[in-house]
Amino acid sequence: MRSVKHYINGKAVDAGSRKHPIYNPSEGRQQAEVALAGRDALDQAVDAAKAAQPAWAAMNPQKRARIFYKFKALVEEHHQELAELLSSEHGKVVDDAKGDVQRGLDVIEFCCGIPHLMKGEFTLGAGPGIDVFSMRQPLGIGAGITPFNFPAMIPMWMFGPAIATGNAFILKPSEKDPSVPVRLAELMTEAGLPDGILNVVHGDKEMVDAIIEHEDIKGISFVGSSAIAEYIYSGGTARGKRVQAFGGAKNHGIVLPDADLDQVVNDLTGAAFGSAGERCMALPVVVPVGEDTAERLREKLIPAIKNLRVGVSNDPDAHYGPVVTEQHKQTVENWIAKCAEEGGELVVDGRGLELQGTDGWFVGPTLFDHVKPHFESYKEEIFGPVLQMVRADNFEEAVRLPSDHQYGNGVAIFTRNGHAAREFAARVNVGMVGVNVPIPVPVSYHTFGGWKRSGFGDIDQHGPDGIRFWTKAKKVTQRWPDGSAQGDHENAFVIPTMG
Numbered sequence: 195m196r197s198v199k200h201y202i203n204g205k206a207v208d209a210g211s212r213k214h215p216i217y218n219p220s221e222g223r224q225q226a227e228v229a230l231a232g233r234d235a236l237d238q239a240v241d242a243a244k245a246a247q248p249a250w251a252a253m254n255p256q257k258r259a260r261i262f263y264k265f266k267a268l269v270e271e272h273h274q275e276l277a278e279l280l281s282s283e284h285g286k287v288v289d290d291a292k293g294d295v296q297r298g299l300d301v302i303e304f305c306c307g308i309p310h311l312m313k314g315e316f317t318l319g320a321g322p323g324i325d326v327f328s329m330r331q332p333l334g335i336g337a338g339i340t341p342f343n344f345p346a347m348i349p350m351w352m353f354g355p356a357i358a359t360g361n362a363f364i365l366k367p368s369e370k371d372p373s374v375p376v377r378l379a380e381l382m383t384e385a386g387l388p389d390g391i392l393n394v395v396h397g398d399k400e401m402v403d404a405i406i407e408h409e410d411i412k413g414i415s416f417v418g419s420s421a422i423a424e425y426i427y428s429g430g431t432a433r434g435k436r437v438q439a440f441g442g443a444k445n446h447g448i449v450l451p452d453a454d455l456d457q458v459v460n461d462l463t464g465a466a467f468g469s470a471g472e473r474c475m476a477l478p479v480v481v482p483v484g485e486d487t488a489e490r491l492r493e494k495l496i497p498a499i500k501n502l503r504v505g506v507s508n509d510p511d512a513h514y515g516p517v518v519t520e521q522h523k524q525t526v527e528n529w530i531a532k533c534a535e536e537g538g539e540l541v542v543d544g545r546g547l548e549l550q551g552t553d554g555w556f557v558g559p560t561l562f563d564h565v566k567p568h569f570e571s572y573k574e575e576i577f578g579p580v581l582q583m584v585r586a587d588n589f590e591e592a593v594r595l596p597s598d599h600q601y602g603n604g605v606a607i608f609t610r611n612g613h614a615a616r617e618f619a620a621r622v623n624v625g626m627v628g629v630n631v632p633i634p635v636p637v638s639y640h641t642f643g644g645w646k647r648s649g650f651g652d653i654d655q656h657g658p659d660g661i662r663f664w665t666k667a668k669k670v671t672q673r674w675p676d677g678s679a680q681g682d683h684e685n686a687f688v689i690p691t692m693g
């Protein structure tokens with residue numbers, strides 16, 4: 195059986211006696227295994243990182259950028275192979291897996307501009323004979339802990355800016371689909387990255403705890419579920435580390451009466467069911483405003499949902515594939531049962547879907563109507579192909595629903611009314627807003643991050659915040675006294691005022 199190894203100091207490394215299965219969710223069987231390690235493997239990675247980081251940080255930023263250009267070209271060359279590998283372990287269809295790689299690569303492209311992005315600020319003559327300048331310096335060693343659902347994009351969102359700014363990095367990918375992260379690290383080596391700058395270690399809670407506790411790791415970026423995000427945020431910050439931790443989501447799509455419903459149905463089916471709903475920017479809640487909007491939308495949604503094709507992840511005609519594990523299939527089906535028990539009207543039931551010739555973990559597209567805000571199944575993230583319709587009486591209620599929800603990752607509004615959209619975007623208590631855009635993931639040169647229980651910490655991922663997160667600002671105030679400037683010979687018993 196194929197065994198996925200740790201990648202430390204530019205080499206494949208065996209460590210850890212506990213094994214975790216890597217499945218092929220389309221076939222419902224194990225295809226490989228990964229060894230779960232802890233402090234010993236982490237120490238090896240940190241030692242390698244510590245030895246390599248000073249020279250990497252001292253390399254001029256243009257040279258560092260050239261490695262990113264090369265890496266970008268290599269990922270493009272291997273795009274199909276990476277997408278197929280990703281798809282076979284995750285279960286998302288190959289075209290969607292290509293998008294996963296591409297959205298990560300967009301951030302690598304941004305990192306190619308690191309010479310410009312690392313330029314500091316300078317003020318000549320901030321006081322008599324005094325100049326002030328500031329520069330950004332790397333934290334030293336950073337770590338990233340990533341979820342299963344974007345095994346290419348999220349690792350690249352983290353290691354790209356961390357490494358470009360001069361840090362060494364330790365990536366702990368999801369144990370469910372660890373092969374692509376390792377492959378990306380190998381390609382970074384092939385692109386010319388010195389050994390020890392990007393290390394991949396595998397593990398579960400034991401490894402995560404070792405990362406939180408390791409005194410040489412100065413910054414942690416986490417993406418995953420909220421309870422673990424909160425745990426890592428509080429544990430890391432209590433030890434003086436810089437931490438950003440992004441959690442779960444329950445994004446709402448608001449449909450105003452004047453929206454183009456054919457467009458909405460098209461956008462909504464993709465955003466609710468694409469990747470089997472296993473996206474933090476999926477749209478699992480739809481909020482039509484007014485009974486008439488709800489009825490018209492429902493009438494169009496039902497046939498569109500029934501026309502969706504669920505298939506194995508390499509079926510080029512499938513809209514989406516299986517969910518990630520058998521256990522997750524059970525969890526999603528339990529939520530469907532729960533929502534029905536709570537009083538939701540089960541309009542389309544996706545449970546019990548079986549595809550001929552495979553034992554994969556499929557859940558058909560599911561639609562609920564008349565879901566109420568007090569339902570547990572509404573309050574919690576289901577992370578499956580389940581769309582819940584919550585009818586709102588008016589615009590105010592439509593603003594309130596996502597604003598009052600515990601999660602605040604993304605939200606979308608569908609309308610032809612610019613004033614209403616503007617008002618909604620200004621008032622809604624959610625981090626990322628789409629106006630007639632169902633999945634408003636900002637482009638790589640803007641920042642990405644949710645609010646409330648979707649994001650702990652106050653610096654977003656990628657864009658200018660990626661640079662800020664992985665660096666510290668050093669501020670230098672200097673003078674070269676030669677007796678000619680006012681104050682050169684004055685005693686300074688009062689706080690200098692530059693006056």
Ligand code: NAD
Pocket residue numbers: 339340341342343344366367368369397398399402403417418419420422440441442443473474575577603644648
């Ligand atoms: P998860 O929280 O189970 O796992 C994430 C990471 O934490 C993995 O590397 C895992 O090994 C590690 N981990 C698991 N259990 C742990 C424990 N007890 N202690 C410490 N670490 C532990 O998440 P997942 O199922 O891999 O991913 C899906 C979740 O991620 C969803 O909630 C989704 O909304 C969220 N997500 C959020 C964003 C965002 O940007 N907000 C993006 C993608 C995914």
